Amino acid sequence: MSEPITALGGASADNGIATLAEAPLQGMITLRGDLTASAVKKAATSASGTAMPDQGMVTAEKDRALCWMSPDELLLLCPYDAVGETLDRMHKVLAKSHALAVNVSDARAMFRVSGVGGREVMAKLSPVDLAPDQFTPGMFRRTRLAQVPAAFWMPEEEAFHIICFRSQAQYVFDLLTVAAQPGSSVGVYQE
């Protein structure tokens, strides 16, 4: 068996205005289908142990989460080792539905940006209003970071989790490194 590794081998940097770290291997399952269909809802909620997220939101419970991607797509997060078993359960529930559940864990990379400068680092790279009263924990946003697609949310105050394509992991980490470089604080969100 080959040994699964993350895209950048756990790259990190903490000398700038925010702490950057590539996240460990993360299980991710894409679920596409009619999100109002009962079988699709059941597959999502029973596999994640969380409630269905509202539009533009994420719901989390212990080490699992459901992210709202579009009106016909959810992203389920679970431990990397639990993807196979979780997917089997979902496929059973979805057997008679027009829906698709696929393991995309190895197609993606994930980063964590934390610290007081985190908001500013994200705001430098995406066209999103990141004012503290506009983007809050619980919200989930698909957008771009500079020139590539990405999605992010705040698992707690002063922390962001970012998901991007694995092939663009180095580009995204380099972006974050530049946006967080020492002395680059603008102070726009500090009262």
Added chain:
Amino acid sequence: MLILSCPVCGVTAEETEFQGGGEAHLKRFGPGASEDDFEGYLFMRENPRGVHFERWRHAYGCGKWFHAARCTTTLEVFGIYSAQTTEPPKDLRDKISEKRPNWAWREFE
């Protein structure tokens, strides 16, 4: 800066999160059409100074298509509406008339 709101996922962002899809409400002319109709369908486009109707895709977001009515000079967005329609909704056309009396765009006014 052009700021659009996606009617599908509710996100408001500036235009770089979206992708322009060209003029809205083109009527397709295919095999059997006259050469003039086919030429019009393929090549003839509006290029107004003022009210304009376009297709947009929320490319970096939910990925869905929608329609937008906007002013090409001020970048004011009059309204957004579903991709699943062949003409701008009546209430949106009325709203544009309030702001730009006597506007006309293709067969709409």
